[in-house]
Amino acid sequence: MTASQFEELAYLYEQSFEVWPYRRDVEQYSVIQALGDVTGLAALDLGCGSGGYTRLLAARGAKPVVGMDGAAGMIDYAWRREAEDPCGASFVRHDAAEPMGGAFDVVLAVHLLPYAETFDALVAMCASARSALAGPGKRFVTVTINPGFARDPGYYRRYGFDLIAPSAELHDGDPIRLHSEFRGGTIDVTPHYWSRTTQERALLQAGFRTVTWWDPVCSPTADVVHFSDYLRTPPTLVVTATA
Incomplete structure (x- = not known):
């Protein structure tokens, strides 16, 4: 996936937290639990992306906080939001597959790994995260597509999006369509399928020592009944990898 696919989507990504409760009550809550x-x-x-999770890290007391993205449109939007409502984060345009100096205690990547089109690109993303960590024991937390996501047409539509597989049986690298329409705009992007085994292999090859998978959890203040189908067959999983 090229960075240009995200250039015009920053506003919609930001608004999705307000429009679709799953982003706040399940996805974001699960990330917070995994981060500690x-x-x-x-x-x-x-x-x-638009910097939503960057600002969340800052709000929860991380310091310094840096957001990195390869899409100029996303970084420009994130800087504008920072100017309007400062949280103390900084934003840098940087390809997620390029290595960097290790200066961070924790690296977060939400919906990043599925946009690797090849196994080598997947390893490069994982290696970039590993290179950013300051040393042993530091953690990488990522949200990735659940390889066992529901294949039934329209299964996730009540939550605001469709996750569409080209066939019932998927193989590593196969494209998947993620489609959502709201507030007059459309998010239509192409992540890729990667099995658990392959993602773990990429993380270990990149230098991580341990890999743990977590099912998403629902905020205790949310409508658990509403999210029952989502949680039964979640579209995404949380992964933590330790350097």
Whole structure:
């Protein structure tokens, strides 16, 4: 996936947290649980998009906080939001597959790994996250597509999006369509399928020592009944990898 696919989507990505409750009550809540206490930790949001999770890291006490993305439109939007409502984060245009100096205690990447089109690109993204960590014991937290996501047409539509597989049986690298329409705009992007085994292999090859998979969890203040189908067959999973 090229960065240009995201150039015009920053506003919609930002608005999706307000429009679709799953982003706040399940996805974001699950990320917070996986991150734990980040107070005083140097944090990187890799593939930060419009900067929503970058600002979340800052709000939860991480410092310094940096958001990185390869799409100029996303970074420009993130800087404009920072100017309007400062949180103390900074934003840098940087390809998520390029290595960097290790200066961070935690690296977060939400919806990044599925946009690797090849196994080598997947390893490069994982290696970039590993290179950003300051040393052993530091953590990488990422949200990735669940290889066992529901194949039934329209299964996730009540939550605001469609996740469409080209066939019932998927193989590593196969394209998947993610489609959502709201507030007069359309998000229509092409992530890729990667099995658990392949994603773990990429993370270990990139230098991580341990890999743990987590099912998403629902905020106790949310409508659990509404999210029952989502949680039964979640579209995404959380992965933590330790350097």
